Structure formats: structure tokens, C-alpha cells
Amino acid sequence: xxxxxxxxxxxxxxxxxxxxxxxxxxxxxxxxxxxxxxxxxxxxxxxxxxxxxxxxxxxxxxxxxxxxxxxxxxxxxxxxxxxxxxxxxxxxxxxxxxxxxxxxxxxxxxxxxxxxxxxxxxxxxx
Amino acid sequence: xxxxxxxxxxxxxxxxxxxxxxxxxxxxxxxxxxxxxxxxxxxxxxxxxxxxxxxxxxxxxxxxxxxxxxxxxxxxxxxxxxxxxxxxxxxxxxxxxxxxxxxxxxxxxxxxxxxxxxxxxxxxxxxxxxxxxxxxxxxxxxxxxxxxxxxxxxxxxxxxxxxxxxxxxxxxxxxxxxxxxxxxxxxxxxxxxxxxxxxxxxxxxxxxxxxxxxxxxxxxxxxxxxxxxxxxxxxxxxxxxxxxxxxxxxxxxxxxxxxxxxxxxxxxxxxxxxxxxxxxxxxxxxxxxxxxxxxxxxxxxxxxxxxxxxxxxxxxxxxxxxxxxxxxxxxxxxxxxxxxxxxxxxxxxxxxxxx
Ligand SMILES: [Cu+2]
Numbered sequence: 141x142x143x144x145x146x147x148x149x150x151x152x153x154x155x156x157x158x159x160x161x162x163x164x165x166x167x168x169x170x171x172x173x174x175x176x177x178x179x180x181x182x183x184x185x186x187x188x189x190x191x192x193x194x195x196x197x198x199x200x201x202x203x204x205x206x207x208x209x210x211x212x213x214x215x216x217x218x219x220x221x222x223x224x225x226x227x228x229x230x231x232x233x234x235x236x237x238x239x240x241x242x243x244x245x246x247x248x249x250x251x252x253x254x255x256x257x258x259x260x261x262x263x264x265x266x
Numbered sequence: 267x268x269x270x271x272x273x274x275x276x277x278x279x280x281x282x283x284x285x286x287x288x289x290x291x292x293x294x295x296x297x298x299x300x301x302x303x304x305x306x307x308x309x310x311x312x313x314x315x316x317x318x319x320x321x322x323x324x325x326x327x328x329x330x331x332x333x334x335x336x337x338x339x340x341x342x343x344x345x346x347x348x349x350x351x352x353x354x355x356x357x358x359x360x361x362x363x364x365x366x367x368x369x370x371x372x373x374x375x376x377x378x379x380x381x382x383x384x385x386x387x388x389x390x391x392x393x394x395x396x397x398x399x400x401x402x403x404x405x406x407x408x409x410x411x412x413x414x415x416x417x418x419x420x421x422x423x424x425x426x427x428x429x430x431x432x433x434x435x436x437x438x439x440x441x442x443x444x445x446x447x448x449x450x451x452x453x454x455x456x457x458x459x460x461x462x463x464x465x466x467x468x469x470x471x472x473x474x475x476x477x478x479x480x481x482x483x484x485x486x487x488x489x490x491x492x493x494x495x496x497x498x499x500x501x502x503x504x505x506x507x508x509x510x511x512x513x514x515x516x517x518x519x520x521x522x523x524x525x526x527x528x529x530x531x532x533x534x535x536x537x538x539x540x541x542x543x544x545x546x547x548x549x550x551x552x553x554x555x556x557x558x559x560x561x562x563x564x565x566x567x568x569x570x571x572x573x574x575x576x577x578x579x580x581x582x583x584x585x586x587x588x589x590x591x592x593x594x595x596x597x598x599x600x601x602x603x604x605x606x607x608x609x610x611x612x613x614x615x616x617x618x619x620x621x
Binding site for chain 1: 365476
């Protein structure tokens, strides 16, 4: 139906997957760090375990976003990789969704990196 | 802007003719200049982050100027670009140029700038909370004043109140210059926030939790502090003074504050006890040992009364005691307007003697 038969259909869910991962990543990093530092004692104690967890979780999220990014790039290329959307047919809609997913995945990737950066520089609960 | 080109690409037929903007009147110009000067004059003084009186404030100031200059440059570039695209070259541009502009100007550039700022800020933050090498001072935000205790021993934590003990005072915090003092912040009632813009800040004072702020003043002087979390009617009149002095003077000050009151008898003292002021106020060295309101043992030595809002003069003291609610709306101290004036004057005179 959409050009190459190996392609899968895009929809709202594939579109919002990257920002959803970003949101989960943010909430989980925030909660983990907040719970660790909640007792507010020993401001100079190292919080290595928390930082390792955030690193690992960040890598998982980045990998997921990268896979989504790759999938949408491949499909978008398969649909002629246009950025102008002024047609109203299924292929144009697919292409629009794919291109938007590419942009959102790029944004989410960066945002996840930014969310995790504090854990790279801040070593305790200060 | 090249005039010839403007004419060549001038407005399309049918669009309304362009008018020259009317000249700004000199009066208007004078007003905007005055406004600008007023704004700039607000950038100095005892309550400005731009006085560089603390190591943290100095860092914030650097960051402020860097960001201001950067923002102006970006603004000029963006406005220049829109003038270029609408006036200088209003014709169609190639899609390739557009895409390239978006990629470099809209993606690459902001990513680099934001990453640099984020990393810089993240490296700065722990430095602000480094180990203290000076005194530990407890400051409690109370509606609507600040309780101060010098030389306490304690740690930050939760479900805790500020450590007891120390030399008690109120609404004025003396700090040794060039030393990193630890300030333990707490509150018995609602959330307040502690901020001395010229030196450092700001940090919340939260009931059931003791927070730790490290502050390093680098210039001697008197600065303003404020409560920066809405806490009730008189929130806007809840301030304090910070007096930064040499470490020697600091020691001498705290030693003097630890002494009992200088004058513990006389008509002023008697009127104070008769009117029940001692239910809320302590004057060390007498039987007045209330702890609801500020410790008045050395009231005469303070620069201000009523949490930084009035100069410490006998007239202001009389006004505050007899028309408390009038001077400071929402205050938690009852007014003593029914007490004869002579008595209030005597109390004020006595309090002023308590250096
Ligand atoms: Cu307050």
C-alpha cells in the first residue's frame, strides 16, 4: 500500500514514542535522585550507585530512541524523503509522520542527554 | 539599508503605501532615557546581585553578563536576518539554503550554546555548596522575622528543627569577610526563603527540614536580605540586614551579643514586665524569657527594628510598639496603643540602652 511492501504503517503512537521515552527518563532520573538525597544528611557523601543507575538507564533510553530514529529514516527515504507536505494521500501522510518522528527522535535524544548530564558532573547531594 | 534595492523590490502593487514613522518627540525620548537610568540605578546598592559582595554573587554576575551579551548578539542576528529576508532580499530563496540555515542556526548552534551553558552551570553548582571553614549560624524564618543563633552545632537533615543553643539575636546577621560560613536554615511555621542578593542565595527555609547554605562574603559592608517565599500578610516586610566585618570584629560582636543585657532595672524595664512583653520576648539577665518573638537583649545594637523595615530610633520604637499593626500590617505582635505614652517612651528608651 505504501510503496515498498516491507514498510510498516506509522501512526500517532510511533510518532510520540521518542518524547514518551524522554518523559519517562526524566521522571525516573528525577525520582531516583530525589529519593537518594531526601534525607538531606551527609551532603558530601558520594552517590555513585545513583549515578551509575542513571548512566545505564540513559543508555537504554538513548538506544531505544536511536532505533526509532533509524526506522523512521529508512521508511522516510523509502517514501521519497520529501519535507513538503501539501498532498492528501496515504503516502504523503506516511511521509509526514515519518519525517516528524525523525525530528522528534532527534530532539528527544538530545533532551535525554541533557537530563542525564547533571549526574555526570554532580557527585553528591549538595 | 541600500535604498536602491529597497525601491527595486518595493511594495507590490495594491499594497498600502509605506509611511515614515513619526519622529519621536524629545519629551518621550527624555522619558525613556530617564526610565533606562532608573532601571540601571537599580543595579547597584545593598540589595543587588551586581555588587559582587560575595563569591557566589560574583559568579552569578559573570554568568549574567555573558548571557546578556550573548542574548543581545543572538537578538541582533535574528532581527537582522528577518530584515534581510523581508526587506533586502524578499524574493524566494532556494530550499537548500533554507534547510541549511535551519540545521546550522536552528539546531547546531543552540545545541552547542546550551550544552556549554549547562556544563558550565553544572560545574559551578557544587562549588557553591563546598565545605565551610567559618562559623555555623542558624537562621529560622518565622512569621514575619528572622531568628538568628550564632555558633550552633548541627547538621542539615529532615524531620528536624534547627539545633538549639548558640548566641541568639534577630533580623541582623553578622558575617566574617573572606570566610565560608555555614547557614542552617529552618522554620517553625510555613515555608520562607533566605536570600542575600549581594552575597549569595537563595534557599528555602522549610518546616521539618534543616537546609544548609554556604555563603562567602568578600567585601565588608551592610547588605539587605529578604524573605523570597510568600509566607503571609507581612511577607513583603520581612527582611534583615547582613553586616560583613573582619573576622576579628565578628568574634568581638558575637562575644558582646552573648553577654546579658546592659541595663536590667528602671522604669522602662518595669513597664516592660508590667505590660507582659516578657511573655513573648527574652531579655537575658532579667526574668523576661519569652521565646515567641525576637530576643531583645541587645536590641539597641541593631541597625533596624521589625525585620529590616524601620531604622532603629526611639521614635520608630514608640511607633512600632503603640501602632504595631499600623506600621507592619499582618504582624504577629499585638499593638499596645492602650498603654500610656510615657510608659511606651520609657520602654523604648530602655530598649535603646541595650547595646
Ligand atoms: Cu517569609
